[in-house]
Amino acid sequence: MIGEPEPGQAAAPTGLHGTDGAIVAGGNVTDSSTQYIKAEQAFVLPPKAFAPIPDDVTVSEVSNIGTGLFVGRVDELKALEAAFAQPGKVVVHTVHGLGRVGKSALAAHWAAQRHEKVRWWVTADTEAAVDAGLASLAEALQSGLAGLPAELQRARAVAWLADHDGWLLVLDNVEDPRHIRPLLDRVPGGRVLITTRRATGWHHQATTIRLGVFEPAEAVDLFTRVLTHQGPRDTDSAAAVCEELGHLALAVEQAAAYCAETGTSPSEYLNMLARWPSAMFAAGTTGGDSERTIARIWHLTLNHLTDTPLAGDLLRILAWYAPDSIPRALLHGLAAPPQLATAIGKLVAYSMITDNHDGTLTIHRLLQVLARTPDPDDPHRLPEAVDQARDQAAALLADAFPADVDQPETWPQCRSLLPHTDALTRNHTPDHDTTHTARALDCAATYRVGQGALAPALHALQRALTTRERLLGGDHPDTLTSRNNLAAEYQMAGDLGRATPLYQRTLTERERVLGDDHPDTLNSRHNLAGTYRAAGDLGRATPPAHPDGAGAGFGR
The missing domain is CATH 1.25.40.10 (Tetratricopeptide repeat domain)
Structure with a gap:
């Protein structure tokens, strides 16, 4: 039977954005062969699909957050600690700034040092990405949910977040506040850190902190660490490169990685940047993310503004x-x-x-x-x-x-x-x-x-x-x-x-x-x-045309 459940039959869970599936079962769900039907596809659901996520899942740490190379940002880290120190209801804070200014690196470094037992990173640039991140959280909380349809996993994760506190979600690179509003409306406790390029539109949902570019010394520190990762290198003109790049985190990292891989000195990089800026801004490195070049970030951001x-x-x-x-x-x-x-x-x-x-x-x-x-x-x-x-x-x-x-x-x-x-x-x-x-x-x-x-x-x-x-x-x-x-x-x-x-x-x-x-x-x-x-040539001098004027006159 599809539709309303019979007595003793489990109802279809509802997800963050709803589901249109149905549960088919006969008799006692726990002992039955159960199917979840959606779009004319059927999935056999194990008993664990209907059991709540156990409360003891947080005895050990549940986290997918790591951290890599990180420099500086002392004041911003202190600001985040202060923002999330308040107790009680859900605390939502937003870090915004120019694309690739270092928002994600700051969030990852800060979150990796936190004490919450559940710390989960969700890529949140689209609504579908948010759902996928929540589904992966459900699997991490209860391995028996692996293989279930994503909307069921997502619904379990949201239900668990709604019933617990003491967790931390990082919603990275949010493009539209509406993509995460349904989630925030469902979770009364916990901690949520948002990173975004959007500086506005958060007054109903979060307090904000603006992340600017590196201080000059921080930029040089990052450049030098990347450049010398494999051993000593010529770092002369590193400060000049960082200044030319406006101390933007991604640009500094990209330039240093390029110099390290190609054997280019910082002074040579400056010369190439002046002569061939378009090529240098698009230049990546072997094994690097081609989507994370300065030219690509500029392009993607402006794509969002084509309606204006x-x-x-x-x-x-x-x-x-x-x-x-x-x-x-x-x-x-x-x-x-x-x-x-x-x-x-x-x-x-x-x-x-x-x-x-x-x-x-x-x-x-x-x-x-x-x-x-x-x-x-x-x-x-x-x-x-x-x-x-x-x-x-x-x-x-x-x-x-x-x-x-x-x-x-x-x-x-x-x-x-x-x-x-x-x-x-x-x-x-x-x-x-x-x-x-x-x-x-x-x-x-x-x-x-x-x-x-x-x-x-x-x-x-x-x-x-x-x-x-x-x-x-x-x-x-x-x-x-x-x-x-x-x-x-x-x-x-x-x-x-x-x-x-x-x-x-x-x-x-x-x-x-x-x-x-x-x-x-x-x-x-x-x-x-x-x-x-x-010049003393009085013989060639003529009487002034205007008795009240003398000497040179501008604008006439």
């Missing part, structure tokens, strides 16, 4: 700025406020960026390198998408500078944009500059002149002029402004030999394009006269 295309666009744009203190206001021209907020929220949720809650964002420098390194085989880093993001980054930056960059009241805003202008122009060659790049350089230079930083201002003005000549021509008004500003910078630096011919050419072009009486032409004539006077 703006998130990928935004990440590629942020890759061109400095990694820290990126003003959110800088991005306002990218999309309407609701769409932009959603995209930022998705990146924050997956720990791809950090909201500093002061109007700025932070992104890990290694993610930036990946995002701006084109790869025709990666849909998230197609060359045309990377190029478009670079140009958008320049346009947003140019628009973010105030109109009057030489006025003190605008200086705080200019100061906040300066490191991002430097990063943008440092991370690509001048032949990729756009007119927006030139404007950002010009604005940054004008601000720097006001601060007395003449050398970097001179370099920026030279690059802006070269870009405008290439894209707009030699007599475009913006090109003439750039040439005037560069000449003024040379004059302020005392280099009249370079300033004078630039002023002469600017005046000639403005007279031809704008006419003799245009204000910009008059300004050029005034500036040229100033250089003649400064």
Whole structure:
């Protein structure tokens, strides 16, 4: 008979997410031949399938948690101990952070030292993986459950967890809080540690701790241990490699393992990383997990964000700025406020960026390198998408500078944009500059002149002029402004030999394009006269076009 059990017949157990099977038996279940039927398949169930898991299973330790190479994280380990010290009901704590920052290693090391008799690791990136992990726990608790359908094993494990305390579950790499919610709702006691890339969505279920990158000394310690595992090796430049990798745990481990296997020195690795970043980020080692390379982790995380295309666009744009203190206001021209907020929220949720809650964002420098390194085989880093993001980054930056960059009241805003202008122009060659790049350089230079930083201002003005000549021509008004500003910078630096011919050419072009009486032409004539006077050539000097002005003038 299938359906309601007869008197004395066992009912079908229900699992974490329910079952649709049925039990078939006649008479006393304990003495009968019993079948579990599901999807037209029958399983013969031994008597132990219906007996509760014995209470004495925890006399000896039941654990599948081991630990490998581990360094540092002293403060985080103390935080976990404090979080799980409270008695009483179930305690759930979440460790979140960027993919492969070391969350699983921290959880394994901490859990392996715990005193609970039952400590069980469950890979929890999918609902099916959670069920499989619980089924394996049931087998470990009662070997007689081996061979039963997975949903029955899972149901036994959940029932045992619900009836006992003093156990510890580690739910590793949870992608969606909904995958584990049914389990947490069923277990009133015990300890649950969650690792996840998701920074948000836990306020109903768990307290959280954010795991950042290694401290520099910890990163070098890990790199050195991996590199010298088989014997002494050259460790010079190990600190430089770790710094270049942003002290990210997986990146440091991956780089050290590559150096150890291939005989590459740290300094040679740095050179290869600079020349062939895409290949190095994808490089694994023999016997290593090909899914655990930096490029692969980036790819898998962005796959979760395909429903929000703006998130990928935004990440590629942020890759061109400095990694820290990126003003959110800088991005306002990218999309309407609701769409932009959603995209930022998705990146924050997956720990791809950090909201500093002061109007700025932070992104890990290694993610930036990946995002701006084109790869025709990666849909998230197609060359045309990377190029478009670079140009958008320049346009947003140019628009973010105030109109009057030489006025003190605008200086705080200019100061906040300066490191991002430097990063943008440092991370690509001048032949990729756009007119927006030139404007950002010009604005940054004008601000720097006001601060007395003449050398970097001179370099920026030279690059802006070269870009405008290439894209707009030699007599475009913006090109003439750039040439005037560069000449003024040379004059302020005392280099009249370079300033004078630039002023002469600017005046000639403005007279031809704008006419003799245009204000910009008059300004050029005034500036040229100033250089003649400064050089002592009074015979060639002319009266100033503006009686209230003297010397060089920027922006005209």
